[in-house]
Amino acid sequence: MKDDLGLKIGLEVHCQLTVLKTKLFCSCPSNYRGEDPNTNICEVCTGMPGTLPVLNEKAVEAAVKIALALDCKISESMNFFRKNYFYPDLPKNFQITQYDKAGGSPIAKEGLVETIAGIIRIRRIQLEEDPGKLSYEGTIVSSPISLVDYNRAGVALVEIVTEPDLKSPKHAREFLQKLRSILEHIGVCDGSLEGAMRCDANVSLFGGKRVEVKNISSFKEVERALNFEITRQKTMANVAKAEGMETRHWDDVRRVTVTLRVKEAEEDYRYFPEPDLVPITISKEYVADIRKRMPELPDGRKARFVKQHAISEEIAGALVGEKLLADIFEESLKVYMAPKLLGSWLAIDILGYLNRSEKTLADMKFKPKDLAELAKKVEKKKLTENTAKSVVIKAIEQGTSTFEFAKEGAAITDEKSIMDAVKEVFEANPKAVEDAKSDPKAINFLMGQLMKATKGRADHELARKTIEEAIAAGS
């Protein structure tokens, strides 16, 4: 696709440092979620006249962790800049951020993230303050009023800017998933919280002008928005309409991008050094100390899973794609060591279900040990794997913390019951029994009939063995 279209995609990902107790420049709680509008505020984060920002040093530590995890070069000295523009969600009508020109020095630059589809270079990462939030009645286009809530204003963000290395919308999603898992592993950003990770995408085709798409709130939305935008730009090219540089807004209700503002030229934010904050020295010792305390990252964890538990790269990769999933895997192994079984349930069945539905791992109310117990039952042949998987999915679907087995749900593992069932199936299907004597394919048919009769509860191996022996005995 890249070759045909000259497709270029770059992302700017905004990650809230949800690990912090307070905002970036004041002591308001950083957890604004669930609060009444405009109650989680103070004179500093609402930019009251005369107030001054004071840097939350924990934010520097969290950003250094991110920089280390993304293999970035960390600046020995960083400073803050003001980005000036008028917008109602910005209490001061400028944002305190970092800049890489005019003597500016962001916290880190030049990193990389490895994905299955290739390496993505990180241009820079920077610390900045989150703006407040605007709400509309209906959509941004049709709403007659805008409401502003400053509860979020001043929350610490790390902006991660990539080079235009993303090959497709799907690749963008893969990258974001990986990034989220990294951030969760280092424990600075809980990507499961609404709005904790947001992303703007820059897209251009056929060497045309860069179009920026804002307001993308989830990874599924990234793929959708990019697909829409690529199709839109292709269509425009077909009708020979040149793309101008513009900023578009992703409307996730109608699933289209709409023009937010057309850029005549590069927007002039009149960046200049933030005079109320002093430059921060990031010493080698400070970084070394944080490096020492860095936890295991997804790539390392994946390799360990493969080595330690002899599971496949694919399964291990899927498990570490979400920290919680990998945690559940390891927790359950502590109770019962069945890595292949548990790995495939989590990585294939459960993850597959979650991707199809609108559910997340947070909807999984049962404990890893419950899952382990289930695996134990399957391995001890007290339960078929199919039954196990279906009760797990049902529990997630219904949000229950225990597994509900249908009364007749237990696995049939005793030879007598199986033999009885086989007899019944043979009596009902004499022709197939006859065929089976010369054609092994007919055995599969009989197996199917047996499973149907036992509602899938018959132990698979034992049933096949019994059928095969019965056929052999009869011929």
Next chain:
Amino acid sequence: MKMQSAWEIAEGVRKGSISAVEIVEEFFERIERHDKEIRAFITVSKDSAIQQAKEIEKKRREKKLGRLAGVPIAVKDNICTRGIETTCASKILKGYIPPYDATAVRMLKEEGAVIIGKTNLDEFGMGSSTEFSAFFATKNPRNLNHVPGGSSGGSAAAVAKGLSAVALGTDTGGSIRCPSAFCGVVGVKPTYGLVSRYGLIAYANTLEQIGPIANNVIDAALLLSCIAGHDPHDSTSIGENKDYTKLNSSAKKLKIGVPKQYFEEGTQKAVSDAVWRAIKKLEGEGAEVEEIDLKSVGYALASYYIIAMSEASSNLARYDGLRYGFQDSSGARDWSTLFSKDRKAGFGFEVKKRIMLGTFALSAGYFDAYYLKAQKVRNLIIQEFQRAFKKFDVLIGPTMPTTAFKLGEKTVDPLAMYMSDCDTVPANLAGIPAASIPCGSSNGLPIGLQIMAAPFEEGKILNVAKTLEDILGVYAE
């Protein structure tokens, strides 16, 4: 009647020979009598002041009184006072009541000072005459046809007229020293970082400081002692909490540099003469005096205005009428129209002009030629002062090139108004401390002498000031 100094008031209140309530009421009587004419105050906070004085009386019985017990103090109206309207003399902040005290104000209250009101200024501190207040011009108490100087004109006029014992001013490019010189009082601009800026409504962050204005040197030193020190709310504050009141009135072996640029054309002869007379007196007391060439000072004014306006254009962006302050009532259907209307009607001409110029200086394509170049000049000035203070304890020159000009004289000639800051802005660019003290008069108008020293050498400045005060006496009409 002889006016009591802040020092005497505090001592009397602590001893019980002066009643805090009575002294505060006395000052309000003076305000009532004289301020119709002078117009130093935008807001008079009588009720809360009397309340504060009563609490001090109560505390006296517990013997827990601070260094400024019962001292009436006027606060420039760009410094936030909790519960008292703070306007910056701008229509855009009319009605704004801060939810918090500036750190300097909090510290003063803790020492027992009583806030009697908020004083007039040029809107947001942008001016040198207090004529650019959105509300009214303040008059020079020494001659009502003349300006009191600015931008802390209200504070200096209130102190000079005895409407307040002492006052807080702010100095971005001379705004404490200019009105102190024009009104014949003592004003100190501290080293950048000595006094917290938390609660000072920003005009130009990298240049400004809060400082004392007083009738005599010891009062200024006392006030400075009460507001200096590091504040965790201000990342740029690095000062130590120090007692500046132990003054040493002696000029022996003092090395005084006299920058010749401070006496060049544009400086009135009467001003030059008065300053030189004072320097000679110090020489007579044993000081060593030498002329010095400060070449970069010639570029200070241009550098200063570019930096100040650039910072102002960003600082003043927050006044959009959305969260507080003035709102244009004619209504708007979209954001750009809404905030544009509020700002159009809320800001005065001088403020708009500086926002426009600052916006221009920071714009892509001009940033290097203006803002960055101004910063380079600033570095040269800093280095030049560093060299000078290796050799000299203090530098002395005029505070202002002229005595107070007439009301309306320079409002029509903006460049002339800006030029009058030429002797004060270098100290702001270099971040060094500087004070103005009276050293004579011409045609009944006071002349200010400026003393500058290396960073955090306020003690040296105050010693020189005290020596001169002992020789020349406190300014009297």
